[in-house]
Amino acid sequence: MEVKTALIRDLESLLGKERVISHPTELLVYECDGLTLSRHGADAVVLPESTEEVSRIVKCCQGHQVPFLARGSGTGLSGGAVAAEGGVIVQMSRMATIIEIDYDDEVAVVQPGVINLHLSEATRPDGYHYAPDPSSQKACTIGGNVAENAGGPHTLKYGVTANHILGMTVVMPDGEIINMGGRHESILGYDLVGLFVGSEGTLGIVTEIIVKLTRNPESSKTFLASFNTVEAASNSVSSIIAAGIIPAALELIDALVIQAVESHLKAGFPQDVAAILLIEIEGLNATLSAQAGEIRNICHTHGATDFKEAKSEPERAQLWRGRKEAIGALGKVTPAFYTNDGVVPRSKLPEILEFDIETGKRNGLQVAHLCHAGDGNIHPIILYDHENETETKAAMKTSREILQRCIDLGGALSGEHGIGTEKLTSFSFMFNKTDEAQMMAVRSALSPSGKLNPSKIFPTGAKCGESKIRKTVAGGGWL
Amino acid sequence: MTNNHPSNTLATETIKPVTTDDLARIIREAAEQKRTVIAVGGGTHLFTAGKQFDLAIDTTGLTDGFHHTPADMTATVPAGMRLSHAQEKLSHNGQWIPLDPPDRGNATVGGVIAANRWGPRRHHYGTAKDWVIATTIVNGKGEIVRAGANVVKNVSGYDLNKLYIGSRGTVGIITDLSFKLSPLPAVRSTFRACYSTPEEALTTAAVIRSAPLEPESLLITKGRWTTLKAKHWWLLVELAGSEEGVTAQKETLSTTLEGSSANRWNEANNKDAAYYWETVRFGNGEASPLFGIAEISFPKSQAECLLALLIKSYPKLSLKLLPARGLAIVEIEEETDRSLFVNEITKIGGSIEFDCVEINSPSHRWPVEPAGISLMKKLKTALDPSGIFAPGTYVGGI
Amino acid sequence: MSETVTSPLSRTFHAEEKRLLQECIHCGFCLPACPTYMENGKEMDSPRGRLHLMESLLEGRMNLDSAFEEHMKLCLVCRACETACPSGVQFGHLMEATRQSIAEVKQKGRLERFLLQTVLPSHRWLSFLFTITRVIQILRLDKLSTVPPLSLLVPKKLRQLQLSLPTVPPRRFGRSYDVHYRAIRKQRGTVTLFTGCVMDHLFPHVHTATVRLLTWHGYDVTIPSDQACCGALHAHAGEKSMTSFLADQNISILDNCNSDYIVINSAGCGSHLKSYLTYIDSGISSRVVDLSELLAVIEMKPKAIGPTDPVAYDEPCHLLHGQGISTQPKTILEKIPEINLVPLKGSDRCCGSAGSYSITETEMSLKLLDAKMDDIEASGAAIVVTANPGCQMQLNWGVKRRGINVEVLHLAELLDKCFRIDPSYPTDPLVLD
Incomplete structure (x- = not known):
C-alpha cells in the first residue's frame, strides 16, 4: 500500500x-x-x-x-x-505549448515541453525552422535541449542550442521567477542565458524559452560517399574541414551500423563498404555546385569508391532517417551497447577512431562508429552482452579509456549528451579541482541548498555511486 | 612600469605580468590585501566609472602561447596579443577570428572579448559568444581556471566562457582564449545605396534578407558614420565568399537595389569600399565632442518604430543599425534629455548602454537594469569573493 | 537475467516475447507518437513506460496491481509507437500478451465476458441486439435515456454507447448462405470479401459499395456465409482462446474459397488477421489484402464528384501503423478528378475509437475525439474519409456532438459515389450469380 x-x-x-x-x-x-x-x-x-x-x-x-x-x-x-x-x-510534458511564433522578430516563444521537431514543423511552411536538430528531435523537448545544450548533425553549420536561445523564464531553486535575455540580442550584464544553457538543469528550471528561428536555406544537397576503410573516410572529413568548407552536416557511419540500419530501416546505405559519409551542404544555389565539386574531389582523392547525390526529397529523408535512427536499429544486432559522445580536434579524428577499435579489441569487444565527424564529435558504440558481467565491465572500461584518450588529444568529455551521472567518474580527466571549484562556486551562488538536481556533473559530493537497480540493459537511443 | 599605457592613470600602481602564473600570484596577493584591480588591454573600450584603483594590470604583456591549428580551424590566442596581430598571423593560413570591432590596431584579444566588442560583420558572424571555445582566466582568488576545450562542440560542465565574455574584467582576468575560426573569404564586394527615409532603407534591407543573398554585412548608416554631410540614409552591403558565389550575388543585389527606391546606388571599388567601412567604424572625421553615444538592442520588428521615435526627438542623430540583429549605435546631442531616449527604447523592449565622456556611474551607463541583476550580483560574489575586480564599474553597480 | 517463474506475466511472455521486450532501448521516440502520453503527459501511459512496467513485472520487481492494469487498459493499441520505433519493437504483440496475462489473473465483468464470448461471435445475437437497438432508435428512446428518470437507471457507459451508435440499418449485409457476385467488366480475378461483425451489421452499405467497386473492376466476389467476427476485440481484451478460435475458424473458411485475394475493408480486422497470420503457418497470408491495396494498383477512372468539397483523409491506425498502408488510399483519392484534398494535421493520430476503447475508456476516448475534431474543423474538410468502421462510428459521433456539417465516408463509399455518376455503373440490386 x-x-x-x-x-x-x-x-x-x-x-x-x-x-x-x-x-x-x-x-x-x-x-x-x-x-x-x-x-x-x-x-x-x-x-x-x-x-x-x-x-x-x-x-x-x-x-x-x-x-x-x-x-x-x-x-x-x-x-x-x-x-x-x-x-x-x-x-514538464504538460507545458508543451508553442506560445507565439513571430516572424518579424524571427523568434518563437515556447514552453519547455514542446517537442523539438514540432516547432520546425510549425514554422517550416512559412520559410523558417528551429536549427538545432538532435537525432532525437522527434521526441526530445526544447526544455531538455536547453538543459543539455543539445547538438545534432546540422549544428556544424548552424551552431548548438546555445547559439539559438535568446531568452528564458526560469524558476530559481528558491522558487523565484526570473526572466533573462529577451526577444533580441541583449547587451546587458553577464550572459545568464549562455550560462544556463547546458547547465544540465542544476541552476534553475526553465519554464519559458525564446528561441531564434532560422530562415530555411535557398537550397541544399545531400551526398553519400562510400569508402573501403574507415581511415579513408575520416581523412576525407579532416580534409574537407581543412579546406575551409563548412557543410551543414558531415556524418560518418561505419559498416556495423550500416548493417543494422539496412536490416531494419532500409535507408539505402551501400552494404559492401567500410564506412560512409553523409554530407549535406546548404546555402545559395550559386555556391553549392562549386562546393559539391570540391567535396567530391576531396573524397575521391582519399579513395572514395562511390559518391552520389540524393535525387529526391524522399530519398534524402530516408538517408537522414537511417542516420538519425541508426542507433535504434542497433538494438537488432546486439543484446546491448554503450556509447559516449567524446570530442576531439577534427584533425585527430582518424587517430581516435582507430584507437576506439583497438581499445575495444583489447577489452574483447567490438566498437562501431556513428560520428558527427565534422564537429569531431564521436559516438563509439561499444557492443556487449548485458547479461555477462565481465563484458559489461569491459564496456565501461572501454568507454572510459576512449574518453581519456579524447582528453589526451586535446578534446572534451561530451559534445552533446552532457556529464549527468554518466560521466561523473570521468569529469576529472578534463577538469582539475580548481576548474571544478569554479563551476561549483557558480552553482552554490545560484542554488545554495544544492537540492536542485544533485549528484550531476560534479563528482565532488555526488552521492549516487550506489545504483539501486541490479540489472543493466541496453542503453541509449539516438545520437 | 609601462609608459604610455592607458592603465597608468587609473591606479596607484601598474603591473604588466608576462605569464599567467605571475598574474595569478599578483591577484592572490591583491585579494589578500583587498586591493582593487583593473585590467586594461588596449584601453579602447575602458569604463572606470571615474574611479581610481589600487592596482592596474596591463595585460599587453601576456603574449605567449599563440597556437594556430589550421586543420582544426581553431586557434589559441594569448589575451594580451593585439587582435590585429592575431588576425595577421591567422591570415597566413587563410583563416580569421570573425570579429571586426572598431580597432585602430591597439585592441587586445582579451579586451575585445571582455568587452564583447563587435563590428558590422556581426550581421553574418554573430558575436564572440559564437566563436570562443575555451578560456583561461585568473579568478578573484588568484586561481588559474580553464573552461572549454579546443574543440568546436562541447558540453562538458558549465559553459563559463559565456560568463566571461562581456564581463569587463569584473569576474576574472582573461589570460588566453581559444577560438573556432572562419575561412577568409576569397573575395569581398561592397555596395551602397542612398535613401531619403529610414523606412525605405529598412524595406530594402528586408528585401535583401529574403532574397537569395548571404551578405557578410548589412547595415544602415546616417550622419557621422556616413561619408557625406547628408541627411540621407545609407544602406551598406558587403558580399563575401567564393568568386562565383559573390559574382552571382552581385547580380541579384544589383537587381534588388535597382528595383528599390534608392536615390542612387553603386558598387564600390576597393579604395572606396575601404573608406566606407573605415567611416562606419570610426566616423567621417567631423568633430562631435558634444555628442553622446548609445548602443541599443531591440526586437527586430521594432526598427522602424524606433527610428521614427528617434528622428522626432533627435533630428541631428547619427546612427548605424544592423536590421538583422536588432542592434544600433546611436549618437544624440549630449545636452538633450537622455531620459526621453531611455523611455522610448524601454517602451519597445530594448536595452541601452551609454558611452559618453561625462558618464561616470554604472546607473548612467546602463540606465535600465536587466531582470536577472540579482543573479548577476550573486555570480560576481561567487567568482570574486573579495570584490577586487573593478568594483562599481559594471551593470547594476557590480 | 534471473528467471522469475512466479511473475504473472510469465504465462504469456515466453522466450520470444522476452526477446522482443529486450529490443526496446528506451530511446523515447515513441512518446510523442503515443496519443495517451500526449494527452496526459505521464510516462506510464507511454509505450516506453508500459514496456518498462511489463519488464518490471516480469522481473518480479512489482505486482500485477490495479495501477499496472490501469495503464495497460489505457493503451489504445493503435500501434503508432511501432511506426515511430527505430528498433522495430512489436509493441502490439507484447501488449496483447500482457492483456492475456491480465485476463488470466483478473476475471472480467459478466457483461464484458458475455459480449466478447457470446454476442460478438454470433450473427444471431448481433442481429437480435441491433434489432432491439433499431427499435429503441425508432422510438427515440435513446434520447430519452439521457434525461431523468431513465438517465438514472441506464448505466453511463451504455448511454454513451447508445449515443455514439449510428442509425442501425434494417438488415445486415451477410446472408445465411454463400453469396456470389459476378464481375461486370472484363474478368480480372476472384475475391473473397471478409465482412466482420460490427461492419456487417452497422455498415452494410460500405460492403455494398465495396462489392460494386470490385465487380465493376472485373472481380468475382464471394461472401462466405459462415464467417464471423475476426477476434481483434478479443485479442485487445486478452481473450486468448476465443481469439485463436475465431481466427482459425475464419481462416479456414476464407481459405476454402480459393480466390485470388481475400479483401478486407475494415482496417482493424485486416491488421488483426495479418498479424495473426504471421504467427501461424497458413497458405492465405500472401492473399490477404486491404481493399485499398488492391484498388491502388488497378487502373480506374472515377468521375469527378462535382462541387469540389474539401476532402481530408484520416488514416486509420490499423491501416497506417498496423499494416503500413498509407500511400495507397491517398493514391486512390488522387485518381478522383478535381478532388480538393486538404491536409489534415494529426491524421496519423488515433481518433479514440480503438475497438471497444470508446466504451471502456470513455474519458480518454472523448479527449482524443475532441482533439481529432479540432483538427478536422481546422482543416476545413467537408468530407472526411476513413477506412475502418470503428473510426467511422467515432468520427460520426464527433460530428454529431459538434453539430458540424461534415460527412464521414469510408473510402469505398466515396469512390462508389464517384462511379455512380456513370449510368452504366450498377445500382442496387447487385448483379447476382
Whole structure:
C-alpha cells in the first residue's frame, strides 16, 4: 500500500491528485532516462501546467528539504533526468505549448515541453525552422535541449542550442521567477542565458524559452560517399574541414551500423563498404555546385569508391532517417551497447577512431562508429552482452579509456549528451579541482541548498555511486 | 612600469605580468590585501566609472602561447596579443577570428572579448559568444581556471566562457582564449545605396534578407558614420565568399537595389569600399565632442518604430543599425534629455548602454537594469569573493 | 537475467516475447507518437513506460496491481509507437500478451465476458441486439435515456454507447448462405470479401459499395456465409482462446474459397488477421489484402464528384501503423478528378475509437475525439474519409456532438459515389450469380 508522506500530501494540495504520481509501481518508469545503466528511484513525479505552479512546487520541495529536478521526454543519454538522490521529478510534458511564433522578430516563444521537431514543423511552411536538430528531435523537448545544450548533425553549420536561445523564464531553486535575455540580442550584464544553457538543469528550471528561428536555406544537397576503410573516410572529413568548407552536416557511419540500419530501416546505405559519409551542404544555389565539386574531389582523392547525390526529397529523408535512427536499429544486432559522445580536434579524428577499435579489441569487444565527424564529435558504440558481467565491465572500461584518450588529444568529455551521472567518474580527466571549484562556486551562488538536481556533473559530493537497480540493459537511443 | 599605457592613470600602481602564473600570484596577493584591480588591454573600450584603483594590470604583456591549428580551424590566442596581430598571423593560413570591432590596431584579444566588442560583420558572424571555445582566466582568488576545450562542440560542465565574455574584467582576468575560426573569404564586394527615409532603407534591407543573398554585412548608416554631410540614409552591403558565389550575388543585389527606391546606388571599388567601412567604424572625421553615444538592442520588428521615435526627438542623430540583429549605435546631442531616449527604447523592449565622456556611474551607463541583476550580483560574489575586480564599474553597480 | 517463474506475466511472455521486450532501448521516440502520453503527459501511459512496467513485472520487481492494469487498459493499441520505433519493437504483440496475462489473473465483468464470448461471435445475437437497438432508435428512446428518470437507471457507459451508435440499418449485409457476385467488366480475378461483425451489421452499405467497386473492376466476389467476427476485440481484451478460435475458424473458411485475394475493408480486422497470420503457418497470408491495396494498383477512372468539397483523409491506425498502408488510399483519392484534398494535421493520430476503447475508456476516448475534431474543423474538410468502421462510428459521433456539417465516408463509399455518376455503373440490386 502506498503511504502518503507529508510531502506527497502537500504536493497534492498544490496540484490535485491527478497530477502527483507517487504510487511505487508508477514511479518505476521514472527510474531512468535514455541511459538505462543509471537508475534511481524518485519519491514523486509532478506535472505542473504553469510557471507559477513550478515555483510553488520548488518552494514545497525546499520546505521539505528534498531534492528535485525537471524532466522532459527523458531521451537524454547521460542520466541527467533521473532523481539521483531521490526526491521529486518535475515532469514538464504538460507545458508543451508553442506560445507565439513571430516572424518579424524571427523568434518563437515556447514552453519547455514542446517537442523539438514540432516547432520546425510549425514554422517550416512559412520559410523558417528551429536549427538545432538532435537525432532525437522527434521526441526530445526544447526544455531538455536547453538543459543539455543539445547538438545534432546540422549544428556544424548552424551552431548548438546555445547559439539559438535568446531568452528564458526560469524558476530559481528558491522558487523565484526570473526572466533573462529577451526577444533580441541583449547587451546587458553577464550572459545568464549562455550560462544556463547546458547547465544540465542544476541552476534553475526553465519554464519559458525564446528561441531564434532560422530562415530555411535557398537550397541544399545531400551526398553519400562510400569508402573501403574507415581511415579513408575520416581523412576525407579532416580534409574537407581543412579546406575551409563548412557543410551543414558531415556524418560518418561505419559498416556495423550500416548493417543494422539496412536490416531494419532500409535507408539505402551501400552494404559492401567500410564506412560512409553523409554530407549535406546548404546555402545559395550559386555556391553549392562549386562546393559539391570540391567535396567530391576531396573524397575521391582519399579513395572514395562511390559518391552520389540524393535525387529526391524522399530519398534524402530516408538517408537522414537511417542516420538519425541508426542507433535504434542497433538494438537488432546486439543484446546491448554503450556509447559516449567524446570530442576531439577534427584533425585527430582518424587517430581516435582507430584507437576506439583497438581499445575495444583489447577489452574483447567490438566498437562501431556513428560520428558527427565534422564537429569531431564521436559516438563509439561499444557492443556487449548485458547479461555477462565481465563484458559489461569491459564496456565501461572501454568507454572510459576512449574518453581519456579524447582528453589526451586535446578534446572534451561530451559534445552533446552532457556529464549527468554518466560521466561523473570521468569529469576529472578534463577538469582539475580548481576548474571544478569554479563551476561549483557558480552553482552554490545560484542554488545554495544544492537540492536542485544533485549528484550531476560534479563528482565532488555526488552521492549516487550506489545504483539501486541490479540489472543493466541496453542503453541509449539516438545520437 | 609601462609608459604610455592607458592603465597608468587609473591606479596607484601598474603591473604588466608576462605569464599567467605571475598574474595569478599578483591577484592572490591583491585579494589578500583587498586591493582593487583593473585590467586594461588596449584601453579602447575602458569604463572606470571615474574611479581610481589600487592596482592596474596591463595585460599587453601576456603574449605567449599563440597556437594556430589550421586543420582544426581553431586557434589559441594569448589575451594580451593585439587582435590585429592575431588576425595577421591567422591570415597566413587563410583563416580569421570573425570579429571586426572598431580597432585602430591597439585592441587586445582579451579586451575585445571582455568587452564583447563587435563590428558590422556581426550581421553574418554573430558575436564572440559564437566563436570562443575555451578560456583561461585568473579568478578573484588568484586561481588559474580553464573552461572549454579546443574543440568546436562541447558540453562538458558549465559553459563559463559565456560568463566571461562581456564581463569587463569584473569576474576574472582573461589570460588566453581559444577560438573556432572562419575561412577568409576569397573575395569581398561592397555596395551602397542612398535613401531619403529610414523606412525605405529598412524595406530594402528586408528585401535583401529574403532574397537569395548571404551578405557578410548589412547595415544602415546616417550622419557621422556616413561619408557625406547628408541627411540621407545609407544602406551598406558587403558580399563575401567564393568568386562565383559573390559574382552571382552581385547580380541579384544589383537587381534588388535597382528595383528599390534608392536615390542612387553603386558598387564600390576597393579604395572606396575601404573608406566606407573605415567611416562606419570610426566616423567621417567631423568633430562631435558634444555628442553622446548609445548602443541599443531591440526586437527586430521594432526598427522602424524606433527610428521614427528617434528622428522626432533627435533630428541631428547619427546612427548605424544592423536590421538583422536588432542592434544600433546611436549618437544624440549630449545636452538633450537622455531620459526621453531611455523611455522610448524601454517602451519597445530594448536595452541601452551609454558611452559618453561625462558618464561616470554604472546607473548612467546602463540606465535600465536587466531582470536577472540579482543573479548577476550573486555570480560576481561567487567568482570574486573579495570584490577586487573593478568594483562599481559594471551593470547594476557590480 | 534471473528467471522469475512466479511473475504473472510469465504465462504469456515466453522466450520470444522476452526477446522482443529486450529490443526496446528506451530511446523515447515513441512518446510523442503515443496519443495517451500526449494527452496526459505521464510516462506510464507511454509505450516506453508500459514496456518498462511489463519488464518490471516480469522481473518480479512489482505486482500485477490495479495501477499496472490501469495503464495497460489505457493503451489504445493503435500501434503508432511501432511506426515511430527505430528498433522495430512489436509493441502490439507484447501488449496483447500482457492483456492475456491480465485476463488470466483478473476475471472480467459478466457483461464484458458475455459480449466478447457470446454476442460478438454470433450473427444471431448481433442481429437480435441491433434489432432491439433499431427499435429503441425508432422510438427515440435513446434520447430519452439521457434525461431523468431513465438517465438514472441506464448505466453511463451504455448511454454513451447508445449515443455514439449510428442509425442501425434494417438488415445486415451477410446472408445465411454463400453469396456470389459476378464481375461486370472484363474478368480480372476472384475475391473473397471478409465482412466482420460490427461492419456487417452497422455498415452494410460500405460492403455494398465495396462489392460494386470490385465487380465493376472485373472481380468475382464471394461472401462466405459462415464467417464471423475476426477476434481483434478479443485479442485487445486478452481473450486468448476465443481469439485463436475465431481466427482459425475464419481462416479456414476464407481459405476454402480459393480466390485470388481475400479483401478486407475494415482496417482493424485486416491488421488483426495479418498479424495473426504471421504467427501461424497458413497458405492465405500472401492473399490477404486491404481493399485499398488492391484498388491502388488497378487502373480506374472515377468521375469527378462535382462541387469540389474539401476532402481530408484520416488514416486509420490499423491501416497506417498496423499494416503500413498509407500511400495507397491517398493514391486512390488522387485518381478522383478535381478532388480538393486538404491536409489534415494529426491524421496519423488515433481518433479514440480503438475497438471497444470508446466504451471502456470513455474519458480518454472523448479527449482524443475532441482533439481529432479540432483538427478536422481546422482543416476545413467537408468530407472526411476513413477506412475502418470503428473510426467511422467515432468520427460520426464527433460530428454529431459538434453539430458540424461534415460527412464521414469510408473510402469505398466515396469512390462508389464517384462511379455512380456513370449510368452504366450498377445500382442496387447487385448483379447476382
